[in-house]
Amino acid sequence: MDPVIVVGAGPVGLTLALALARQEVPSVVLDETPGRETPRAARTVVLREDTAALVERLAGMPLGAAGLRWAGWRSLRRKQVTNEVAFGDAGPAPLHIAQHVLTGALRAAAGREPLVELAADSRLDTIEQEQSGITAHTRGSDGTWWRGSYLVGCDGPRSTVRKLQDIRFPGRTAVERHAVAALRTELPRPEEAFLHRTPPWRTSGPFAGEITARPLPEGVWRLDWLLPPGKDLVTPELLLARVRETLTGWTGEDAPAYELLDTGVHTVHHRLARRWRAGRVFLAGDAAHLLGALGTQGLDEGLRDADNLAWKLASVWHHGPHEALLDSYQTERRAVVAARLRAADQVLPVLRGGGLRSYVPGATRQHDALLMDGHLGHGALGAPGSYAGSPLAPETPEAVDAETSVDTPVGEAVADVVVTAEDGTFVPLRDRLGRGALLVVLVAPGTVVWERRHWMGAGIMPRLAAAVTALPHPAELLVAESYPGAAPHTVLLIRPDGHLVTALSGVRPAALYAAAEATLGGGTAAAARAEEHAEAGAR
Structure with missing residues (x-):
């Protein structure tokens, strides 16, 4: 079968190619650039725990040395701290990293991967779809035709793929604008990020009273000043004056030392493509959506797009076309991003509009908490989306009747x-994700003290192992000493991208089979075959 064509060699496109390779699917990445990253210190990204782990897993290296995991977060208004978080106690820290460093790490990993072909200086200009595959043409020193099974446009806001498929991209322009500076300096609490609203020193010119400071390694900081609505010009002189004024206000020094590394103006747009699939063509990342107001991170959602799509493309690449499974990519991911955009649209007037609501007792702290959610990946503004309403959710009586509850709701990341x-080693569950297999996890307290060979043939294990073998898709059987909120002998079925399909009370072969088939796009059709197949496997 032909490789998957990935258009765009940014973080999303490279992540998708590596995720496909991890599931033994070849790809060719069409990169219109010469294949080198241009360093921009002021262009950085914040990765949440799940997306940072995804990138580290695919790149084959920890990113902690290249970026910085914050020690904490503070929200300030004038001179008062309104919210404060210490990571470790309150959860894992986000990872802050320069985008060119992140892309470089992914590109290096792709260069080492034999199943990924990187084609530099290849600008897409034509797509032709057929029943058996897809053909793409690129301009360059030599015009080239590429043959693929599917094509994914990860080619950014001005996506050529989206335009060639005539897909509309409606939304709002310039929802927020920020003046940005990357500089090396010494600030109090050097590993803590913070948001400072209405600082006590005088502000003037085209700057609003909100500043975000995010640390990077080696004493580098990215500072963002919110700009008021409009198109006021931010001159270099105004930006330098604001840098000096801000650093003076934070350090108390008249002339704090700093080294300016990079500057820019970052404009946030909110847009959502009408369709994310057109036959054998898909959109992902900024080609499919733009968001980022109120501290939310668009790249996070783009990486989740790649993770969601990779296992579905891998399944049809290995086992044959399945339209319901491929359609679920748009249904799941577009719904999550649309919900995030709606949440931002609802909160923006409250946080930016002022008025009487700003003077309600407690409103200031609530507003700062909402902004913190966006920056730290919590709540409606920032938390990873759930696929609870997915068309892949099991709805057969066998699956529903056997369900039990754990602390992870169905559809959310485990x-x-x-x-x-299976080889007897103890590993993080997250390390087994993204290999193309479903994961079946038995919660069995006490097993950690025995070698796997001693309990694989005891108790309920033989029946569960037979049920896993009978599933309609490759699956891996894992055993956990405990899982949050799970009773002993709970069985978890987990998708290759780490989202919970169902939690079953005990070994229920028919229910497990029905849930697995629904996860592969079988839906309610699983009911007619679940009992027969699962019980046959158990025998």
Whole structure:
């Protein structure tokens, strides 16, 4: 079968190619650039725990040395701290990293991967779809035709793929604007990020009273000043004056030392493509959506697009076309991003509009908490989306009647507990994700003290192992000492992208089979075959 064509060699496109390779699917990445990253210190990204783990897993290296995991977060208004978080106690820290460093790490990993072909200086200009595949043409020193099974446009806001498919991209322009500076200096609490609203010193010119400071390694900081609505010009002189004024206000020094590394103006747009699939063509990342107001991070959602799509493309690449499974990519991911955009649209007037609501007792602290949610990946503004309403959710009586509850709601990403793998090693659950297989996790307290070979043939294990073998898709059986909120002998079925399909009370072969088939796009059709297949496997 032909490789998957990935258009665009940014973080989303490279992540998708590496995720496909991890599932033994070849790809060719069409890169219109010469294949080198241009360093921009002021262009950085914040990755949440799940997306940072995804990138580290695919790049084959920790990113902690290249970026910085914050020690904490503070929200300030004038001279008062309104919210404060210490990571470790309150959860894992976000990872702040320069985008060119992130892209470089992914590109290096793709260069080492034999299943990924990187084609530099290849600008797409034509797409032709057929029943059996897709053909793309690129301009360059030599015009080239590329043959693929599917094509994914990860080519940014001005996506050529989206335009060639005549897909509308409606939304709002310039929802927010920020003046940005990257500089090396010494600030109090050097590893803590913070948001400062209405600072006590005088502000003037085209700057609003909100500043975000995010630390990077080696004493580098990215500072963002919110700009008021309009198109007021931010001159270099105005930006330098604001840098000096801000650093003076924070350090108390008249002339704090700093080294200016990069500057820019960052404009946030909110847009959502009408369709994310057109036959064998898909959109992902900024080609499909733009968001980023109120501290939310668009790249986070783009990486989740790649993670969601990769296992579905891999499934049809290995096992044959399945339209319902491919359609679920748009249904799941577009709904999550649309909900995030709606949440931002609802909150923006409250946080930026002022008025009487700003003077309600407690409103200031609530507003700062909402902004913190966006920056830290919490709540409606920032938390990873749920696929609870997915068309892949099991709805057969066998699956629903056997369900039990755990602390992870169905459709959400599972907790990263330690599990015993099939080779007897103890590994984080997250390390087994993205391999193309469904994961079946048995919660069995006490097993950690015994070698796997001693309990694989005891108790309920033989029946569960037979049920896993009978599933309609490759699956890996794992065992956990515990899982948040799970009773002993709970069985979790997890998608390759780490989202919980169902939690079953005990070994229920028919229910497990029905849930697995629904996850692969079988829906309610699983009911007619679930009992027969699952019980046959158990025998």
